[in-house]
Structure formats: structure tokens, C-alpha cells
Amino acid sequence: MGDTITTRGTITIDIELCKGCELCIPACPIDVLTMSTALNDRGERYPVLSPGCTGCGACYFVCPDFVFGIYEYATPKEIPAEGAAS
Amino acid sequence: MSREFVEGAEALARAAIDAGCRFFAGYPMTPFTEVLDHMAEKMPAAGGVCINAESELEAVGMAWGALSTGARAATGSVGQGLSLMQESFSEITRAELPLVVFNMARGQSDYFQSTRGGGHGDYYHIVLCPIDIHEAIEHVYLAFDLADRWRNPVQIYGDYLLGHTWESVDLTSRNVAQPAKEWALDGSLNGTGRARNINSLGMTKGAKGIDPETFWNRLQDKFRVIQAAEQRIETEFTDDAIYTVTAWGTAAKFVRFVVREMRKEGYKIGYIRPITLWPFPTDAFKAAASGAREIGVFELNGGQMIEDVRLSLLGDAPAVSIGGISSDSSGFGVGPLLNTARIRDIIERHYARVAADRAA
């Protein structure tokens, strides 16, 4: 448990295409996707990305609405972990 | 001009292949079977494909697919088999595909099926009805031509007599030009956002909503144009006729023979034969019938074309059925009424009655 989270990849999320089916949430093998609290124009919640993505593409595969684009960084990033310590 | 002695079915098949038909699918059924036989035998040598389909329904489906690639394609059957193809006929017509259908009907009881359409929706097939195999050969070339020109199915209404009579015909090859078909499927537009979708609802790529109303109204306009442009009729001795007989198809050959005979003997009798069952030649029929006190309608069914006759006349003169259901023991429509002596007898009686009324 360090100060940063190694992040090998990232995704684009087209939130307006999302219908809130949430199939991506359990699909992500490292649980970096959660559903938003805000709503998109359809009135649906949509996925939100936390640090640690590996660019594996599981979310892309299971999404019926073509919401995701998948990227792998040339060099893994170190993203600061949760700021507010409790 | 060279002649060959062939059965009607062979002439139809060879003319179709010469007209550029490269796909045929059918299911055996009397009296259509021989057309399929000849297609199966001759199509591969011409570089085409003939499939002995497992059902009429699949035969028309295969022709549908072949048509969508831009090939000249045909299917056929008898009225009963065409019954099975009706849903596909509707869709193929409204998808604007140029199908040619060889209807070797069991007689004349399928006029309604051919002209009203047994399928769903507003659609029409152009229906060419030859009097004999010579005209049928011309109709084959015409059918493929009209089908491509209008992007609409064309049916050739034949029958047992047409398919099974042997005649000496001219089957010299003709140089048939085919139009280019940009709408045909070939994959070339894949991935451009404008790939083709051959369908009967007006669906297009990239547009989620569909607008069948606009599409079907445009089709209706097309049918009206075809209706005005493609009527065909044969008339003889109608100028001074007091009584006119009308008939269609191979049965008309018997009637025409009788009328010509009676004319030589001085009867003021006329003859009208609609060649296109759809579009029915309404204006030409009305004009040709003008002056006659009565129109005798000779058809071997319970009264089908007579409705179109009445619609054409719109009360100018009564149309009276002088034919009727008549068939052989197998139900193939080769009935005892197909007899010039009997037909002459019938016509003479009606003529006598009309002439007497006129004198009174």
C-alpha cells in the first residue's frame, strides 16, 4: 500500500451511449469501475474509472453499447492514491 | 431463320438463358416440372446455377438472394406453388428486385392470384400472358427487360398446354444487353457508412428511424407509371362488331380461331385479348369494345377476368360469362371446353340472342 497506484492503461467512456446495464462493473478484473451518482442525458448512471486500469479490455468486450475505448500506456503511470487519509 | 421442334417448356428455358438468366430455382410440380428440368440441364452449361430447391418457399428465397447480387434470376411453379411464395413476392416487389416468375398454371383459375397478388401490401406484378409458345418466347425476353427496367417482378402466365405442346420455333440467340445495377450487392460500399440494405421498408444505413409511408408511396407512384406504360392488347374485327368475345392465354387461341371462322362467314363478331393481365389494358379494351352490344367473356374459371372487363367497360355494355370451370380429371385445367366446335356452338347461341335483341 504505497502513495501511488500503478496504472498501465486507460479507457474512454462515452457516457451518453451508456444505458446503465452495469455489466462492465463485475467484468473488470481489478474493480476499477464504479457506477456514477450523476445521470447522463438518458437518465442512466454510467461507469466511472478509478486508478489502476491495466487496459485489459474486459469492459469493452462485455459492453453491449460500445461505450469503451481501450488504451495501454507506453510507460505505466503512477497515479496518486486516495488523497484524504482517514 | 432456323427452326427447332421443341416442347414449350424447353423453349421457355432456353429463351430465359439466352435473355441472360443465370439463376433458377424451382420445385417439381405439374405442369411446371419440365421448365425446371430444362433449366437444370442447360443452366450450368451457360455458366449459371439451377437449384432443385427443397420447397417452393426456398426456391423463391434463393432467387431473391441471386437477384440482390444483380444477376438475372427466375423461379416458377404452378398456382399452388405460387401460393407458397406469396409473402416473399410481396417483399421482393417492395424491395424493387427484378424477379421473373414462370407460372405454369393449372388452367385459368389463377387470374386473381396473379393480378391481385396473394401477398400482403400494395404491390403489383407485371403479368404477361402468351397465347402460344411463339408469343411466350417473346414474352421471356420482354419479361427480363421489363423487370430490369422497372425493378419490378414480371410473371409469365403459362399453363399445361403452353409447357407441354411441341412446336417448331425459332430459338436463334439474340444479343441481349443488360443494364448496370448500382444497387446490387458486392461489398464495395462496406465500411463507408453507406453499405446497401435491400429491403422493403425503405431502411437505410445510419438512420435509426424508418419511414415506410414515404417509401411505399413512392412505390405506388412507380406502379402508376408502369400501369400507364406497359398495357398490351390484341384485337381483331372490333370496328363494326355487334358482339365481341374476349379471352386470354392459350384458351384465347381457340376463341380467336372460331371468331376468324365466323367472320369469314359474315358474322359481325369481334375479338379482344388482353396480353398483359396486369396492367390490364382498360382504355384500349373500352375503345375496342365500343359499339358492341354485349361482351362475351370466355375464361376457364368461375369468373375472374370478367371483373376487369366490367371495370374497363364501366357499363358501356354488359359482360356475360360464356366460359366456366372446365378441367381434365387431374385438375390441370385442360378441360373439355377447349374445343373449337363447342366454343363455336356457345358463341353462335349468344350471338344469335344479341342479334335478335338488336333487331327487335
Added chain:
Amino acid sequence: MIVIDTTKPPQEPAKQKWDTRPDLLIEGDHDLCPGCGEPIALRCMLEVIEEMGLSKDAIGAVGIGCYTALTSLLDTDMVQCLHGRAPSVATGIKRMRPQSLVYTMQGDGDMVNEGLQEIIHSAARGENITCLLLNNGVFGETGGHMTATTVIGQRTKNTLEGRDAAYHGHPISMTDLLAPLGGVGYVARSTVTTAKDIQRTRRYFKKAFETQRTGKGLSFIEVLTMCPTGWFLPVQEGPDYLNKTMSPVFQIGEFKVDGKIVTPEGQV
């Protein structure tokens, strides 16, 4: 919680592993239900066509069902067929254009109810086409009624207590019907519930299309898809329901490869 900006591609040097959709899918949303498995299967098929360099070769014959709504995004030449009739249309296309990659896309209601004779005859005849069956065990588009592939105990609009064999009979497995036929070169079934299943589905599509390209007969691939709407389920329960009710009945795996019967036991 730290939220990563996902509104645009990364600024840092990065390799794009997956574009949002293959080139053969036009941009835009579709009207299929949340959690529907059919778009996933379609995307797999189009991805594989592109990866095999066959984008300009593909021509489809599409049936009638919920997936018909996807055709506005499906950017290959295609014919919209009648319910059940795609295999014979595909036959006509392939016979006239043997160089094309001809596929059908049909649901279970379309292929196994209305069109059973068409697929069996096309298979027996060995037409070199690839037939895709999207099987969710319901007539989705018309409201979720039972089809010939609804499994015993499955809830549908007209089997709300679950399909009862005594009253409604038994489901049909297309892999059982097609694999024994001489004209068939490839038969497989997969699902789209997890990324692993989806990768398998993609592999099967590749083998199916290779079967067509090498002229080894009809290739058939059945994909079990989620239909939470038709199954009267919350969307998130779709994949689990599929795996618990359909997968035990409809075995996953390859049943015929290169014209030879194989058994799926031990396959991944």
C-alpha cells in the same frame, strides 16, 4: 475517490488496443435493451471480419428480430429477409458471388421456429455460408414469448411458470441437428456473458469464416445471448441466468471442425 478523466484519449504516449467499435459498425446508439447480448455478438462477428481482412467481401442476409434494429449500424451490404428465410437468400447470394463472405444473422425464433427447414436444407446442401444464430430462448421483438429453444423451466411471456415439457414440449438444439449433416463443415456454440466467453466467441467466428473461405461447407455458430427483458429479470442478472438455465442445456464448445465431428468435452 480519484476519478480518471475518460472523456478523451490519453495525452501520454499510449497504444490504442480497442477502438470503441469496429469500422463495420456505424457510429451512434442503438435501441436494443440495456444488457442485451446481441450487440456483443454482432460486434464480435464484425471485428473478426475486419481482422481477417474481409471487410469488403462480407454480404449479409439478415432475419427479423430485435437485431433487425441493429442493421442501421451494420455497415455491410445486406438483404433484409423475411422471418426464417435468410439461409435460402444467402444461398442465392453465395451461388452468384462465390467470392463473397456470405453470412446470415438470425434469432432463435427466426431460425429454429419459422425457418427450421431453411437452415437444415442449406446445411445438408453444404452451402458455403456462415450462419449465425443469436439464441436467447425468446421471441424478443414481439414481447418475449416461448420459442423452439426455450429451455424447460425457463420463464417467458407465455410460460410464466416455466416451460413445462408435458404441455410445451422440449427445446431444439441446433448443434445436434446440424453437426451430423454431410454438408456441414463447422458447428460451434458460445456465449457472451464474460470477456473470456467473448474471446471464445471471436475464435469461433474466425474458424467459421475460415471454413467458408476454404469451401468446407456450411459453418454454423450459435451464440447464447442475454435477454433480461424477455426473461423478466433485472439487467445485471442476465449473464448469471444465462449460465444457470441455458448453458447446461445448450452445451458450449465446438461440435464439428473441418467437416469432422468433435466432442466439446475438455474444450476451453
